Amino acid sequence: MSGELVDGVVPPSVSNRANVLEVENLRVDFPTDDGLVRAVRGLSYTLAPREVLGIVGESGSGKSVASLAVMGLLPKNARVSGQVRFGDENLLGLSESALARYRGEHIAMIFQDPMTSLNPVYTVGWQIAEAIRAHRNVSQRAALEKAVELLRLVGIPQAADRVHNYPHEFSGGMRQRAVIACAIANDPDVIIADEPTTALDVTVQAQVLESLRIARERTGAAMILITHDLGVVAGQADRVLVMYAGKPVEVGTADDVFYRPRMPYTLGLLGSLPRLDVGGRRRLTPIQGSPPSLINLPPGCPFAPRCPMRQPICQQEEPELRPTDHPGHLAACHFSDSLVGVAPSDLFRPTARDDVLPEDAGDSAAPEVTA
Amino acid sequence: MLAYTIRRLLVAIPLLIVSTFVVFLLVTFSGDPLANLRTKQPPPSPQVIANYRHMLRLDQPVLVRYWHWVTGLLHGDFGPSVQGGGTLDIGHALFQRILVSLRLVIAAIIIAMILAVIVGTISAVRQYSIADYVFTFTGFLFLSLPVFWFALLLKEGAIWLNNHIGTGFKTLGESSPIVGPGFGSHLVDALEHLVLPTITLALTAYAAWSRFNRSSMLEVLGSDYVRLARAKGLSRSRVLIRHALRTALIPFVTVTALDIAALLSQTIITETVFQWRGMGDFLFTAIRALDVYAVLAWLLFAAIIVIVANLIADLLYAVLDPRIRYD
Amino acid sequence: MTSRPEEPLDLSSPGAPVQGMSLRQEAPPPSAEYEFTVRARRQWQLVLRRFLQHRLAVASLAVFIAVVLFAFIGGALWHYNYQQFTGDYSAPPSLKHPFGTDAASHDTFAQVLRGTQRSLEIAIFVAIVSTAFGTLYGSVAGFFRGPLDSVMMRVVDLFLTFPLLAVAAILGDQLGPKANGWFWIALVITALTWPYVSRVVRGVTLSLREKEFIEAARALGASNARIIGRHVIPNVMGPVIVTVTILVAAAILTETALSFVGFGVQAPDTSLGLLISQNQTAVETRPWLFYFPGVFIILIALTINFIGDGLRDAFDPTQRRVRA
């Protein structure tokens, strides 16, 4: 198989330290009416204590499925293989009751949609207290007091009153903060945040991210921050893993991925991101087309149909995740070397018809590719 | 909530007035109440017929008759009956019958709900397991079973067992004509007579309800909050009962309450097979006797049951779902 | 993440988008109407495919069709008439009388055929008329909303206030003995079932109203009647078909129950319910008189219910997704 992280090339930032979570060659398939959906096709990563790993990728790239697999929360029909090591234990294959001891206590999760994440029939405080009492032998009263404290920590005003509210009495942002409070209730070692801000208003997003940062710092947990928005990752992640069609296609430190991308897809993602830190006016350069169907994936690089640098070999051989010119920075592209110094707009067409910048129109060209 | 209940009951009054009026017209024009009398042998004298006409207010316009009926109701007078030579007190007779039927209906509802919750939950949690297939198939079978046929089958089976094994199933009536002294023996006797009709009614009702509970459980089991509950590290049973079942019960309870009208239909058929002197017998006898006011009283009571059941459904909804608040 | 470019893409460059993309660019912008028709057709193909995957439903459909053919063609071919006295009294099943005979020497097979015919005729009548009326009624109420909707729905409430069987019995007592008893019975059951259809249709219509293609059709100047006919009704057909299958099974059970208590189909005509009623005392002595009509009722109701289940899965596959 390809795309596997070999021990020798683990990024230096986490070497010498025991990893809190190690995922190795994770695969998830769903048998469906239309065929086998190969949602995750060999994902490996490591997470050091206190580290923040950002996982980015378009909708459908398998980010949620991969993290649900870590938690053992996938639907019954999912076929999961590989290893998810927490401490000395491989979580895959543990029974539901054995897994329950890890969930919440060691690994906590925050889901995408705060509007539906909380049970509508119980108060917010009750649900947080429940999380505490699942792992701690404390009274309901003590648990509720802790819940108030947690709500205050994540920035809910008048937490002592709000703790008795039902979820429908909370706004979306407040609900997500309540879910964060739930997640940190037992001081977990790892928090998996699956697109915690995607469903929220832009104005609320920053507040929730701030709550998340506070929560992380207070508990000292490592975090996997999943998003399809590189902007969210930029401020928080130490390392970034880019996923495409169920596979990691680029892994490295945040600086590696943001300033030295070695995979056309990453470059495309960067190009579609409005950035204020780069001087001057710049066009957005979106990636055309959509991700491939995960059923009957054709051979070769899954990004090939959309890749401006595509060469014949790309359609025959799927590139492996290989070290690049920077240590610890891996990319899965046959031509990653030729991306040195290439900007997104060199590769992708800018958004058309922009009256502000007429001089740029239609003159972008693919860079020379040396095979 | 109290204010809401009162408001709902007040709103129900116009509905009751309109529906009783429609039913009044329907029953009035569906046949001649004196047809049976006219064909009697030997023919009654014109004077007798005229007396009946007057007693049944047939000599008055329909609207006036309706007015009389409604104002009579306010005094507890359900109108004149052609049965028992015109002496039958409809209100009293119906009340007796309702007491008889109600114990069957309540027993059946309780058993059917318990069965439906258990079966539906197991089916949903073990979706596509052998148990689910078996439950699904038997559910559909009971859904497709004519209640009278099933009742007859049970009845004959019980008679066979009584004759061959000596079991003591009671297959006729709601109570024995002669019962030992004391409340206890009456209670035992009534319970013994309840067994077979209750099984019949409960199984027919449970079928649809367990299907409903299965699908609402499936929906809840796939919800984000159940996933979050699992992610918190709760035990499986706590996730299933405190989170999944608790929420799935909201629509379930509502649907069962709304199903009472349909259950009433099944009840009167079941009673017929087991020859109970309950509401079913009252209605069918009244229809055959062309006893307009008795039929009207029955329908009025059925409508009240349905309206109250609807109200209970709404109130239960508010009790079970904190998102719903009335007032 | 992708936005549609206005300039035509250069297909010769190495990075040109391939597959469906170019197609979408070249096709003329489809009208709302066109897109709708295509979508609808694809949707129906999908429904058909999913239905065919529900094996129990497909098998039930086959059995149901067999029962229909059996009742209508078999009834015409069978050498006994349901009213005929065969001269064989209370005979158990044999080659001559596959389902035996009753005390008056009627051939039970012929009677069951006739009863099945009656039950099916009533069911089909109820299905067609209550669907047509209920759909129209519900879509008008849901489409116009406001006071009209309120009034129309209060009427529906009114119909649903009474136990179906009781009202059917009251009317059936008068109408059952008429010449075309079965037709009147069917009409009564229809009158009491269409409100269920209209409730479902109204609910779906209310949510459809907000959809873009209705907005688009309205923007194109389509009349209300046209929008209801072309856009609303085709889209509510899924839920309606599912509701109607359930109602038809219920209608068969209602008709047989009604005939059983004596307010439905009356002799000399016959129905499955009436046959059971006439033979209820014979369960032990001549069980064939009791079991065969009952089995046919179950067969019809069960197959229809399974077909309905298959249709529900086909129209709404979300329930089939295995989760948790």
Ligand SMILES: Nc1ncnc2c1ncn2[C@@H]1O[C@H](COP(=O)(O)OP(=O)(O)OP(=O)(O)O)[C@@H](O)[C@H]1O
């Ligand atoms: N239960 C399932 N059965 C079949 N396919 C599934 C199932 N769950 C997910 N998939 C498929 O797996 C793929 C990956 O889905 P996933 O939810 O992980 O994407 P994602 O990267 O989280 O996207 P998003 O940004 O939209 O959350 C999708 O193509 C999805 O259709």
Ligand code: SF4
């Ligand atoms: S391997 Fe080829 S197709 Fe894939 S990203 Fe690299 S250049 Fe593009």
Ligand SMILES: [Mg+2]
């Ligand atoms: Mg996701």
